[in-house]
Amino acid sequence: MRRLKVAILADYPEERWPSMDLVARMLASELQQRHRDSVDVELICPRFIKLSPLASFAKLSRMKSILDGERALNRYVRYPLWLRRERDKYDLLHIIDHSYSHLANYLPPEKTIITCHDLDAFQSVLDVSSAPARSSVFRAVAGHVLKGFRRAAMISCVSHSTRDAVLAAGLTIAERTVVIPNGVDSTMSLHADSAADAEAERLLGPRISGAVEIIHVGSVEARKRIDLLLRVFAGINREFCEARLIRVGGRLLREHREAARALGISDRIVEMPYLERNVLAAIYRRGSMLLLPSEAEGFGLPILEAMACGRPVIASDLPVLREVGGDAASYCSVGDIASWVRAATGILKRNCGGNQGADESRDRIPAQLPSRAVEKQSIAQAARFSWKETASRTADLYQTVAGRVQNRLSECEKRGNG
Secondary structure (H helix, E strand, C coil): CCCCEEEEEEEHHHCCCEEEEEEHHHHHHHHHHCCCCEEEEEECCCCCCCCHHHHHHHCCCHCHHHHHHHHHHHHHHHHHHHHHHHHHCCCCEEEEHHHHHHHHHHHHHHHEEEEEEHHHHHHHHHCHHHCCCCCCHHHHHHHHHHCCCCCCCCEECCCCCHHHHHCCCCCCCHHHHCCCCCCCCCCCCCCCCHHHHHHHHHHHHCCCCCCCCCEEECCHHHHHHHHHHHHHHHHHHHHHHCEEEECCCCCCCHHHHHHHHHHHHHHHHECCCCCCHHHHHHHHHHHCEEEEEECCCCCHHHHHHHHCCCCCCEEEECCHHHHHHHHHCCECCCCCCHHHHHHHHHHHHHHCCCEHHHHHHCHCCCCCCCCCHHHHHHHHHHHCCCCCHHHHHHHHHHHHHHHHHHHHHHHHHHHHHC
């Protein structure tokens, strides 16, 4: 069997989409380690061009308009031009982030694979009424991205729910889709990591017996429903007045800060940037639970990460999140604040046996950690998703697509000889 040369087209790191960077790195690493006999994989991305490279323009470059201009230049001009020079080096080209699907407009469609995580990037053209504030330019760009998406030979969807959405929107046919879930990396585990644990303690302070630390990991996009997260946490805080909300994934927006002040929880929120994987795992390990109140997700990787670290999870009752969390997570309807608060405080009370009043002696309160049964169930669910399996199924997909290309070439040769 001839060894396939495959390019995995990564996002620009400068765009700071940690989940997409993670998927690209983990998939490339597993393929390189476990499938090197059949696939020669290279993770590729051009150099990001800065509009203001001079130090004197450093302040100007932080302006949103300049940053947006840099992003557009690199995504829609620089990357396609660079890719035209590189594409013939590879048998297959795999776009790892569907929001980069415009790149498929510059690639041989029969050799192009795209991983689809959700349909957010296309929403402004699929349902104009849902995005009335979007400009005509924005919709034109989204249409260009969607055009590339439709050209791909195969769409690898990270969940059955995402595949169902792709087919329901008529973006491709079933025969050109496959479901290959993401995995969870070995960094996420119950096992202590002294350096990472020390860094988590530096960031959050010493771990206090009985402390309630609610974890949320993700961006502040509207679909993440940070507004609901804050209201749920406020309810938890009324019962556990020393509780803290550990928000990983960048700073809250102004409207979130205003809501937190109105709810009286501003001083109970710790905002963290995206973290190194080992430090994130340490923060999961010390957390009491993960909350994920999103109204839409394509996969829900934080669920698996928290479970791999033995944490209980409460997530929105969405098909995709049930697909990932299985019976190991608890689910509440999006927006049903009372149900979220009851579920969370119920779990916490089972772990500590009562209300954590401000005057109670912390020495008498057990740590807010899940039971062994919860840990075992969570870890077992997370173990169903591995990058090893993701890479194996992706390698099979590469062979399938390459086989179709070869069959087409053979047919063309036969017609030519005839």
